[in-house]
Amino acid sequence: MNYEILLGLRYVRAKRRNGFISFISLISTLGLALGVAALITVLSVMNGFQRELRTRILGVASHVQITGYENELSDWQQVADAALKNRDVRAAAPYVSEQAMLSFDQTVRGAMVRGVLPAAEDGVADFSQHMRAGRLDALQPGAFGIVLGIELARALQVQMGDKVTLIAPQGLVTPAAVLPRLKQVTVVGIFEAGHYEYDASLALIHMQDAQVLYRMDDRVSGVRLKLGDLFDAPRVAHELYAQIGNGQIAGGQNLLVGDWTRQHANFFRAIAIEKNMMFIILLLIVAVAAFNIVSMLIMVVTDKQADIAILRTLGASPASMMAVFVVQGAVIGGAGLLLGVVGGIALAANLGTVVPLIEKIAGVSLWSPEVYFIPELPSEILLSDVVAVTVIGGLLTLAATLYPSWRASRVQPAEALRYE
Numbered sequence: 001m002n003y004e005i006l007l008g009l010r011y012v013r014a015k016r017r018n019g020f021i022s023f024i025s026l027i028s029t030l031g032l033a034l035g036v037a038a039l040i041t042v043l044s045v046m047n048g049f050q051r052e053l054r055t056r057i058l059g060v061a062s063h064v065q066i067t068g069y070e071n072e073l074s075d076w077q078q079v080a081d082a083a084l085k086n087r088d089v090r091a092a093a094p095y096v097s098e099q100a101m102l103s104f105d106q107t108v109r110g111a112m113v114r115g116v117l118p119a120a121e122d123g124v125a126d127f128s129q130h131m132r133a134g135r136l137d138a139l140q141p142g143a144f145g146i147v148l149g150i151e152l153a154r155a156l157q158v159q160m161g162d163k164v165t166l167i168a169p170q171g172l173v174t175p176a177a178v179l180p181r182l183k184q185v186t187v188v189g190i191f192e193a194g195h196y197e198y199d200a201s202l203a204l205i206h207m208q209d210a211q212v213l214y215r216m217d218d219r220v221s222g223v224r225l226k227l228g229d230l231f232d233a234p235r236v237a238h239e240l241y242a243q244i245g246n247g248q249i250a251g252g253q254n255l256l257v258g259d260w261t262r263q264h265a266n267f268f269r270a271i272a273i274e275k276n277m278m279f280i281i282l283l284l285i286v287a288v289a290a291f292n293i294v295s296m297l298i299m300v301v302t303d304k305q306a307d308i309a310i311l312r313t314l315g316a317s318p319a320s321m322m323a324v325f326v327v328q329g330a331v332i333g334g335a336g337l338l339l340g341v342v343g344g345i346a347l348a349a350n351l352g353t354v355v356p357l358i359e360k361i362a363g364v365s366l367w368s369p370e371v372y373f374i375p376e377l378p379s380e381i382l383l384s385d386v387v388a389v390t391v392i393g394g395l396l397t398l399a400a401t402l403y404p405s406w407r408a409s410r411v412q413p414a415e416a417l418r419y420e
Helices: 003-013 019-058 076-084 118-124 150-156 207-213 230-244 265-303 305-313 318-349 351-362 383-409 413-417
Strands: 064-068 089-104 107-116 131-134 145-149 163-173 178-191 202-206 222-227 255-259
Touching: 003 318, 019 265, 019 318, 019 351, 019 383, 064 076, 064 230, 076 089, 076 222, 076 230, 089 118, 089 150, 089 207, 107 118, 107 150, 107 207, 118 222, 145 150, 145 163, 150 178, 178 202, 178 207, 202 207, 222 230, 230 255, 265 305, 265 318, 265 383, 305 318, 305 413, 318 351, 318 383
Parallel strands: 107 202, 145 178
Antiparallel strands: 064 222, 064 255, 089 107, 089 163, 089 222, 131 178, 145 202, 163 178
16 A cells, blocks of 8 residues: 555544544534435435326326327327337327317316227326226216316316216307307216326317217327337337338328427426536535535644654655545545435435424424325435436545645645744
């Protein structure tokens, strides 16, 4: 082992004549550990929220969606078969998407009506897991049943079995006027996706009933796809458009291919921006803690001037003196960094236990499932975040050691030993 490393490690373990230096060393280590732990925990919570939002949206939406230019697709089975040939596509389901007004007992609400095949829809969405009343397979062709989002059902004040009037925008043209097309449908289910946009505006009916109501014959609006990995959606959408989007199938009909990253870009962009800003803000805390090492090392250098002068007279170079104190600062910073990483991972992995414990001790509510509709504070630890925090924290710690170490290398032996 080089004597610079050996001496730096010895200075870390040695008792200080000035107890204040030891106190500052301890504060620097704990401050760095606290900052790193807080950064890892907050990033894990942000990842958890992103996962929850993604799960709730994609439990109702689709990974990839293929539609016709005028919201009509003539041969959906051919399109679905062609899409399923892609190795990343796991399931496909046709759908009809149109707008309507729902009326019940003088209450009227707008809704997005989606016609689905219940058996196929279970392959691309999770409606069956979100049903609060009834079953999705209660939608039978010709029965004109309807499944409502829970907020939409509350707004209409309907319950299971109630008759709701569906008003389609396509009117009946008569010599007297254009009359709206009305159809009574029966509420056979209520779902709660946990995402207000869908819970308050989405209604499901059987696809054949939707084709009759909207006079679409055997046409549909498009085909919804589920992928093996949802993060492959942009690439798969690009591949599918190259394969089937330019009129090669469906009777030469041009198709539109979109994915969930475009349809819900605002949600995930907002979370990404918030996560980045939180990372920068908390990184400043880590930087402040890391640069506490500067003041600690400067005091150590001042305290060890006689030792430095003696080593210089024995032949130690300025670079060697600098290395000694870089090692000392790096060891102290590394200890704080390691403690912070371990503590941050442990805290992020056990938030479901820690938060209720804090609530019980403090007597306050930090997380209300009734408000956020999530049973516990979400957390997801990503290796990339832990590595990024560790590397940046290590670089900040190393940078904090440079100036005090340079000061040590500039100590003149004659000046330091004049009054010894």
